[in-house]
Amino acid sequence: MFKATPNPPESETEDTFTYTTLDSKKLKEAAERALNHYLNPAVVKDTPRKPSTIFTILPKIDTETLLANACESLASASVMASDFAALLEGPQRNTMLALQQVIMLSELAVNRALDNIDPSKQA
Incomplete structure (x- = not known):
């Protein structure tokens, strides 16, 4: 008769502590x-x-630059989420599309904040 599972290790006193x-x-x-x-x-x-200082934003960077960078990052995240959702099916696709929508709404809010900083750019 063939046994489907292997026998357990013979030594019950294996050293699991890795530090000497x-x-x-x-x-x-x-x-x-x-x-x-x-x-x-x-x-x-x-x-x-x-906080870690490995990724630090300089304190003197103006608000418009920060918002523009956030807007570009959100636009990239929105495209990535949309592309990824296209590869999924069922509930996972719906979840990714919901995430993409949250990212898009955040991008719209940042764009409005940019418009409020420089009203001449409003369409």
């Missing part, structure tokens, strides 16, 4: 963060957030 040394300071910090998260959420909320 433990850094007690890091472990203590992680434990304190976990305890504070569950037992003292005010401490977690009061900790200042340090």
Whole structure:
């Protein structure tokens, strides 16, 4: 008779821990963060957030430039979502088309904000 599933490993004491040394300071910090998260959420909320500076927008960039860039990004996202929806069927297609519509509505709002900044560009 043929057995469809393989036998389990013979050794039940396999070492699943990948680290050879433990850094007690890091472990203590992680434990304190976990305890504070569950037992003292005010401490977690009061900790200042340090955002990553890998992608930073310069503070002196004007609003019109920011809105124009957002408008172009939203237009690209709308096209990508529409193209992707064309490859899907059924509920997934409907979901992607709904996402594309949300992106398009956001693009319209950003375009209106651009028009409000420079009323001479209104059609």
